[in-house]
Amino acid sequence: MKQFLFILGKNYTLSLCEISHLLQFNPYKGKIIDYSKQIGIIEFEEIINPDSLLKLQHRLGGIQKICEIIADYPKEIFIEGFPLQKLPKKFKKARTSIENNIIPKILPQIFLNIQNKKIMFAISVYPYLFSKPEVSVGHLIQFLNQFIKNHLKKDSNSVKYFKYPDKLLKSKDLNPIWPHHVLVYSLLEFPNAEIILGFTKDRCYIAKTIAVDNPNVRKLIDEHRPETQFETSIPPKLAKILINLLNLPKNGILLDPFCGTGTILMMAALQGINFFGTEINNERIEATKNNLKWLTKVFEFVIPNLEQIVFKLDARNLDSYFEENSIDGIATEPYLGPPLKSYLLESEYKKLIEEEIQPLYFKSLQSMKKVIKKNGKIAIISPVYKEIDNKKVDFDLKSLAEELGLKVIKLLPSSRFGIKKEKIYDKNSLIILKDQYVMRKINLFKKIE
Known part of the structure; x- marks a missing residue:
């Protein structure tokens, strides 16, 4: 069964309420298998095609984005690599693992047939569980932007990424990009992508945005x-x-x-x-x-x-x-x-x-x-x-x-x-x-x- 990540609205209980009622009946029958105040992880009982997900996004009132989950990992590796406080001794080991064991595995599933193509991508991190985040979002985004750009440049003509203002990158409260930005920067169009990192109590889900609310x-x-x-x-x-x-x-x-x-x-x-x-x-x-x-x-x-x-x-x-x-x-x-x-x-x-x-x-x-x-x-x-x-x-x-x-x-x-x-x-x-x-x-x- 395929899993999807839903970006919830400001009132996350209302967003989960709406989803939970749609999940009771076909063609969207399924369950919410994990969630935080920002994301819901949905597992449908039947295969859902892309057109159905686009229709679902159009139908929903409390969901900002629908994303296809590529992989998920224990969140500790990201917390160790990009902590909010002073860097621990294990941060280099954690970052090396992200560089060698995580990013190279997920990128081929996000960016397909990119030879000689011009690519635009953006990173959005949803770190809030139910209170404060546990990861330094600004440092994580800067790291991923540069590493992913260098990795993709091996095959593509040009690689650009969405640049958050430096002032925001240094702050502890960095908002992900809004659906409006996804549309303006054509991040739903091949070969571009918005890459999502969503945190819950135990996991970090990595996903690719496939539909957004049109504000x-x-x-x-x-x-x-x-x-x-x-x-x-x-x-x-x-x-x-x-x-x-x-x-x-x-x-x-x-x-x-x-x-x-x-x-x-x-x-x-x-x-x-x-x-x-x-x-x-x-x-x-x-x-x-x-x-x-x-x-x-x-x-x-x-x-x-x-x-x-x-x-x-x-x-x-x-x-x-x-x-x-x-x-x-x-x-x-x-x-x-x-x-x-x-x-x-x-x-x-x-x-x-x-x-x-x-x-x-x-x-x-x-x-x-x-x-x-x-x-x-x-x-x-x-x-x-x-x-x-x-x-x-x-x-x-x-x-x-x-x-x-x-x-x-x-x-x-x-x-x-x-x-x-x-x-x-x-x-x-x-x-x-x-x-x-x-x-x-x-x-x-x-x-x-």
Whole structure:
């Protein structure tokens, strides 16, 4: 079984959550066999071809890069060769081993048929386990750049490498190159390459990048669509993640009953997913339609019957339009409360929850359950409010869902992990930052009857 290295997003638990749900079903069935706060090591049960991995990267919201693993070694050899502190007596032996036993073995698998070719490469190191790194990244990159360049020059016409600024190389906190750089320097194109070194608790994985997130597409959608409401809009990355949590069947139908300005629907449209979008607010319905029309022009595709699939409807009365058991999955962010410009008192938050938020969620979930099919999932965001002393005010959406007969689905299923670290498994929900005063809680429910 082939192993791949996934570069995780800033919120690594959310990235692992998204992957773990995709790994439950074909064609991507598999397990996370190792991970850190920066990388996940994925082993698929079936052979995955390059085109499928490109499609997977396009589909994912929380993954920066997908890389093919070439080899892995005990991480101690790299720590001994490039320690953070004073050089140990064994550093020369460790570096000699890297020069003689590691790099010469992996380069022929990364650079194929390079005779008389011009080569550009870059080294990216992901050293963070769950706290500080254990290896001097700057020294390691400088060493590898020069050694690999000299080795490749034996066969190729010209060899260049990505040069990090000297100031950054000397610092202890050197970021790897971003997906944007991979695209700008054509590092996915033959014979170029980005070489990844990713560290976990025991291993150092060496890999070659084969697909990256395209930040230009996301920026275009996020910043240049005609209708934006940043205070209430969901980020495109998060929209993708919510959709992926549903594991929709082929030709399945997605519903967003609080579609806002249409971010979730836009991400669904780009993946060819059938969808409906509803809102109680007329202005937002028109904003969603304008954004979807703009999307079809920019990316040159067609959304049939737009007027019939995006329309005004109260999320508490979905069954007034949709037939029972007609929707395959629901991804949505309902009303999270009014935009806040200061912290509220705990009593004020509780009043908001009791009078507005909780009744809205209960009635909406009740309506969603009626229209969704058996075994269909609901990926729904709920608010968590912050007080000035950083205490959190929440409400028990889990109990509301269970009262309605919905099953709570674990967001990081332990069955998809081949190795156990930290206490991140089988969470009922995940909380992520929205702004200074409100956080988003991601919940996943399933209709079982």
